[in-house]
Amino acid sequence: MSTTPSSPLHLAVALDGTGWHPASWRDPVARPRDLFTAGYWADLVAEAERGLLDFVTFEDGLGLQSTHRLQPDGRTDQVRGRLDAVLLAARIAPLTRHIGLVPTTVVTHTEPFHISKAIATLDYVSTGRAGLRVRVTARPNEAAHFGRRTIPRLDDYESPAAREVLTGLFDEAADYVEVVRRLWDSWEDDAEIRDTATGRFIDRDKLHYIDFEGRHFNVKGPSITPRPPQGQPLVSALAHRTVAYRLVARQADIGYVTPHDPGEAHSIVAEIRAEQEAAGRAGRPLHIFGDLVVFLDDDPAAATARRERLDALAGYPYAGDARVFTGTPAQLADLLQELRSAGLSGFRLRPAVLGHDLPAITRELVPELQRRGVFRRAYEADTLRGLLGLARPANRYAATATA
Amino acid sequence: MSKPLKQIHLAAHFPGVNNTTVWSDPEAGSHIEFSSFAHFARTAERAKFDFLFLAEGLRLREQGGKIYDLDVVGRPDTFTVLAALAAVTEHLGLTGTINSTFNEPYEVARQFASLDHLSGGRSAWNVVTSWDAFTGENFRRGGFLPQEERYSRAKEFLATAGELFDSWRGDEILADQADGTFLRDAKAGSFVHSGRHFDIEGQFDVPRSPQGRPVIFQAGDSDEGREFAASSADAIFSRYATLQDGQAFYTDVKNRLAAYGRRHDQLLILPAATFVLGDTDAEAEELAKEVRRQQVSGATAIKHLEFVWNRDLSSYDPDGSLPDVDPDVGEDHIARGRAQVRMYRDPLATAREWRELAAANNWSIRDLIIETGNRQSFIGSPATVAKTINDFVQADASDGFILVPHITPGGLDGFADKVVPLLQEQGVFRTEYEGPTLRDHLGLAHPDDARDERVAS
Numbered sequence: 131m132s133t134t135p136s137s138p139l140h141l142a143v144a145l146d147g148t149g150w151h152p153a154s155w156r157d158p159v160a161r162p163r164d165l166f167t168a169g170y171w172a173d174l175v176a177e178a179e180r181g182l183l184d185f186v187t188f189e190d191g192l193g194l195q196s197t198h199r200l201q202p203d204g205r206t207d208q209v210r211g212r213l214d215a216v217l218l219a220a221r222i223a224p225l226t227r228h229i230g231l232v233p234t235t236v237v238t239h240t241e242p243f244h245i246s247k248a249i250a251t252l253d254y255v256s257t258g259r260a261g262l263r264v265r266v267t268a269r270p271n272e273a274a275h276f277g278r279r280t281i282p283r284l285d286d287y288e289s290p291a292a293r294e295v296l297t298g299l300f301d302e303a304a305d306y307v308e309v310v311r312r313l314w315d316s317w318e319d320d321a322e323i324r325d326t327a328t329g330r331f332i333d334r335d336k337l338h339y340i341d342f343e344g345r346h347f348n349v350k351g352p353s354i355t356p357r358p359p360q361g362q363p364l365v366s367a368l369a370h371r372t373v374a375y376r377l378v379a380r381q382a383d384i385g386y387v388t389p390h391d392p393g394e395a396h397s398i399v400a401e402i403r404a405e406q407e408a409a410g411r412a413g414r415p416l417h418i419f420g421d422l423v424v425f426l427d428d429d430p431a432a433a434t435a436r437r438e439r440l441d442a443l444a445g446y447p448y449a450g451d452a453r454v455f456t457g458t459p460a461q462l463a464d465l466l467q468e469l470r471s472a473g474l475s476g477f478r479l480r481p482a483v484l485g486h487d488l489p490a491i492t493r494e495l496v497p498e499l500q501r502r503g504v505f506r507r508a509y510e511a512d513t514l515r516g517l518l519g520l521a522r523p524a525n526r527y528a529a530t531a532t533a
Numbered sequence: 534m535s536k537p538l539k540q541i542h543l544a545a546h547f548p549g550v551n552n553t554t555v556w557s558d559p560e561a562g563s564h565i566e567f568s569s570f571a572h573f574a575r576t577a578e579r580a581k582f583d584f585l586f587l588a589e590g591l592r593l594r595e596q597g598g599k600i601y602d603l604d605v606v607g608r609p610d611t612f613t614v615l616a617a618l619a620a621v622t623e624h625l626g627l628t629g630t631i632n633s634t635f636n637e638p639y640e641v642a643r644q645f646a647s648l649d650h651l652s653g654g655r656s657a658w659n660v661v662t663s664w665d666a667f668t669g670e671n672f673r674r675g676g677f678l679p680q681e682e683r684y685s686r687a688k689e690f691l692a693t694a695g696e697l698f699d700s701w702r703g704d705e706i707l708a709d710q711a712d713g714t715f716l717r718d719a720k721a722g723s724f725v726h727s728g729r730h731f732d733i734e735g736q737f738d739v740p741r742s743p744q745g746r747p748v749i750f751q752a753g754d755s756d757e758g759r760e761f762a763a764s765s766a767d768a769i770f771s772r773y774a775t776l777q778d779g780q781a782f783y784t785d786v787k788n789r790l791a792a793y794g795r796r797h798d799q800l801l802i803l804p805a806a807t808f809v810l811g812d813t814d815a816e817a818e819e820l821a822k823e824v825r826r827q828q829v830s831g832a833t834a835i836k837h838l839e840f841v842w843n844r845d846l847s848s849y850d851p852d853g854s855l856p857d858v859d860p861d862v863g864e865d866h867i868a869r870g871r872a873q874v875r876m877y878r879d880p881l882a883t884a885r886e887w888r889e890l891a892a893a894n895n896w897s898i899r900d901l902i903i904e905t906g907n908r909q910s911f912i913g914s915p916a917t918v919a920k921t922i923n924d925f926v927q928a929d930a931s932d933g934f935i936l937v938p939h940i941t942p943g944g945l946d947g948f949a950d951k952v953v954p955l956l957q958e959q960g961v962f963r964t965e966y967e968g969p970t971l972r973d974h975l976g977l978a979h980p981d982d983a984r985d986e987r988v989a990s
Binding site: 153160163168172192193194195204205208209212217222223225239240243244247251255272276278322328329330334347349350351352354356 | 593614714740832
């Protein structure tokens with residue numbers, strides 16, 4: 131009934147600024163002045179790799195961070211400003227060897243052709259460790275940064291009008307991912323032939339126009355970048371409600387969800403699996419990762435005190451979309467195992483304070499999970515797909531050609 | 534009294550999808566794997582070059598309705614590979630070609646600002662334009678521009694990106710942990726741009742980068758292109774790697790600067806240049822001929838002839854004589870996604886000229902394409918090449934060169950090992966990097982200093 135004891139638990143860490151608590155930058159271990167240097171991020175990812183984590187994600191957006199969902203907040207007491215996540219991941223790639231690198235991209239305002247080649251290239255520069263987290267934005271201020279479309283102001287997410295807007299944005303995101311994926315397959319793996327006898331560098335019959343025609347945009351193809359090492363880098367998305375679960379079910383390899391207890395985890399997983407079935411993708415491997423913000427200390431009271439101290443500095447009690455866990459690594463290990471038995475295959479932990487909670491994950495939680503026999507003791511694969519137990523997919527166009 | 538010697542600027546272009554690249558050479562490696570780019574960049578940095586340069590393509594070339602398959606096809610994404618190269622180099626400038634037609638200023642500005650942060654101030658942007666519907670088919674904005682609008686959009690794109698770069702002064706981030714002030718100014722990054730092509734406002738989200746703005750490069754030989762460079766660029770790429778043509782271009786472009794209140798040294802002229810090295814000049818000449826024949830196979834010669842004739846010539850023998858039929862001057866061109874077809878503005882005249890040349894010299898089609906194509910710029914022993922390059926620069930044919938080897942990734946190694954030391958001995962090329970940023974290498978002021986200077990003057 132539950133996952134077999136030998137099935138591995140997957141662990142990722144979400145990197146953003148100095149951590150997920152809005153006052154994390156004020157912790158003495160934080161390095162807020164280094165946020166815009168490569169060295170800062172290289173150190174974080176090296177730490178995550180030391181802990182044998184499957185991958186890291188890099189947050190991103192197309193506007194300043196805000197405590198409001200749909201508009202800037204004008205605050206000056208929190209970290210503001212960010213580097214482009216794809217470039218950041220690429221900058222780290224040559225410095226690491228095993229860990230997966232998953233930058234965030236906002237699909238509402240960018241071009242699928244550009245991001246397809248960017249992630250394919252990230253896969254080349256990391257030799258098979260690239261992923262992508264797609265993100266939709268309904269923020270009118272971010273739309274104004276581009277000036278190409280307006281997005282109506284949504285007062286809440288539940289009104290029929292808001293649902294229609296969000297459904298449109300997520301449908302567009304699904305088309306976007308479809309284009310990205312087709313472009314990754316638009317070169318067959320053996321398209322480069324270097325045939326000196328005929329002078330042909332490629333066999334052009336192994337390059338394919340993707341001819342995507344959708345409601346939001348059309349894209350011709352093929353990509354300018356050959357098929358990446360993993361064939362299909364990992365596509366992931368964070369999902370909080372049905373419209374996003376549908377995107378995960380239709381187009382992702384990994385969905386990040388935010389259950390607050392095992393019961394909720396169970397029902398979210400059931401909903402996503404049902405959406406998968408409805409989309410005709412029931413058998414397709416799809417990881418569902420639980421997202422948790424974590425405060426980790428050897429003494430539960432210390433973790434609570436740390437959280438309270440940061441809440442006081444922030445001026446309000448922090449509560450995000452995801453459950454905030456406060457406790458010891460052993461307690462977190464218990465919770466992860468419990469949630470896993472509800473159908474989650476892994477977790478994306480969001481360290482409350484990166485400088486403190488990331489090392490707590492890699493140096494205390496990971497050894498605890500290893501003692502319990504549920505986490506790897508060494509990297510067992512060279513690619514991110516390999517770490518996640520996913521085979522390298524066949525090329526859809528090659529399959530069609532031989533069918 | 535002789536004037537002091539000019540310092541030479543050198544850069545390296547990782548060549549790809551043109552027939553410069555001899556992919557059939559046993560020494561030719563991957564043009565996609567990162568190890569190739571890393572090797573190339575490390576060689577350029579070992580040689581103390583100013584920067585590495587990557588071109589861009591947004592649609593695979595076609596000829597006669599089919600993907601062109603005789604040259605290298607495919608390349609990595611410019612930003613991504615440059616960011617990765619920042620990890621394996623410390624000083625080398627990282628120059629990327631990014632199109633102003635199929636991008637938006639906010640996104641491109643944050644990518645270049647990010648690259649500048651992640652490289653410690655080594656980013657440069659080669660601003661190019663495109664307008665064609667062929668490329669547009671790969672983009673959600675789909676459409677394209679009327680040709681006459683492309684510089685208009687490019688200028689406004691660059692100006693808008695500049696407003697975004699300048700929207701942070703550089704002192705906004707306090708990160709004062711004790712008093713809890715991260716940002717000094719809640720309005721940091723605020724911008725409003727209202728223009729013909731872009732109507733945008735909000736807050737830019739990348740703080741000011743080490744160089745303030747990336748270094749701006751521009752290519753483009755038309756009168757409009759030269760004006761654009763004179764008004765807005767820090768350096769211009771040119772095609773003129775011969776002495777007289779180079780001098781004419783150099784004089785023309787430098788003379789345009791004054792109209793924009795700029796000095797001669799605020800715009801560098803850097804032609805692309807190929808080279809072939811040998812132990813002796815004679816050996817290099819022999820090798821150069823061989824390389825040209827590798828670059829222009831019979832099949833390649835026919836395809837290049839089609840650029841002018843604009844029709845299928847596949848039934849012609851490359852070792853035979855030129856077609857008697859005249860070029861087809863129709864609207865549609867047989868080659869798509871290729872800039873150089875625009876070089877032949879009057880195909881009938883070119884065809885006449887080529888027939889005369891071929892007849893006078895008894896050239897076959899392949900001979901003609903080899904002889905009229907871009908020849909190697911510098912051929913000779915290391916001493917000859919070093920001397921020629923220095924002579925060109927001292928004679929104001931350029932401020933330096935962007936070297937394009939015919940083999941990747943190892944084609945730069947010989948130049949680094951044999952020619953650069955000679956230039957260093959002559960005192961015309963650096964032996965150590967003077968500073969950490971690309972602006973330092975190129976002798977360009979930081980934009981903030983330039984601003985201060987304007988204010989003061």
